Amino acid sequence: MDLTLHTLGIGRLWFGMGRDPKDGEPPAGLSYAMCLKAAIPGEPLARQSLAEFDRKPISEVISAANWQPVLEAVRLAPSATNSQPWFFAAEGDVLCAYCRQLGFLKAKILGRMNQIDMGIGLCHLVLSLEHAGKSVAGWNFQPRQAPAGYYSVASIQMTA
Numbered sequence: 251m252d253l254t255l256h257t258l259g260i261g262r263l264w265f266g267m268g269r270d271p272k273d274g275e276p277p278a279g280l281s282y283a284m285c286l287k288a289a290i291p292g293e294p295l296a297r298q299s300l301a302e303f304d305r306k307p308i309s310e311v312i313s314a315a316n317w318q319p320v321l322e323a324v325r326l327a328p329s330a331t332n333s334q335p336w337f338f339a340a341e342g343d344v345l346c347a348y349c350r351q352l353g354f355l356k357a358k359i360l361g362r363m364n365q366i367d368m369g370i371g372l373c374h375l376v377l378s379l380e381h382a383g384k385s386v387a388g389w390n391f392q393p394r395q396a397p398a399g400y401y402s403v404a405s406i407q408m409t410a
């Protein structure tokens with residue numbers, strides 16, 4: 251939805267400080283997840299250059315050089331407090347997604363937001379894979395061994 255609004259010329263802000271609206275109950279079985287503010291922008295919507303993004307280098311998102319062009323879309327994704335909690339590893343035709351582990355106090359504030367961040371990052375990844383002519387054959391959410399300081403989120407099986 252965020253990216254579609256962008257193509258329609260509408261500015262957005264993911265708003266972790268948002269609260270569930272009081273003027274209506276969600277459908278049964280659902281609860282408030284996240285707020286995305288949207289408005290007609292008063293300035294140019296898109297940045298003019300990649301240099302305007304304050305992001306970590308691609309080698310800190312994925313070390314395998316052949317995957318870096320596709321993962322650029324994850325690198326540029328928005329994240330709560332710009333925490334960029336994602337890290338990816340390639341194992342043959344499987345891409346493994348990991349999220350940075352937080353200490354007890356930080357987890358209270360940012361833990362749930364980092365899960366939203368991972369969802370945003372993975373959405374950018376799937377769109378970027380499709381753009382590169384690859385397709386996702388399946389998802390695996392079984393926890394797997396993670397690098398130190400990270401926990402495993404999902405593995406994405408690519409078609410060969």
Ligand SMILES: Cc1cc2nc3c(=O)[nH]c(=O)nc-3n(C[C@H](O)[C@H](O)[C@H](O)COP(=O)(O)O)c2cc1C
Pocket residue numbers: 263264265266267268303304327328329330331332363366367370
């Ligand atoms: C899950 C999530 C929650 C966010 N919450 C807030 C917020 O409460 N207030 C705010 O000003 N920005 C919020 N942001 C925006 C981020 O701070 C912003 O995406 C990040 O600093 C990178 O900046 P950029 O998107 O302008 O490149 C949030 C972003 C995400 C993805």
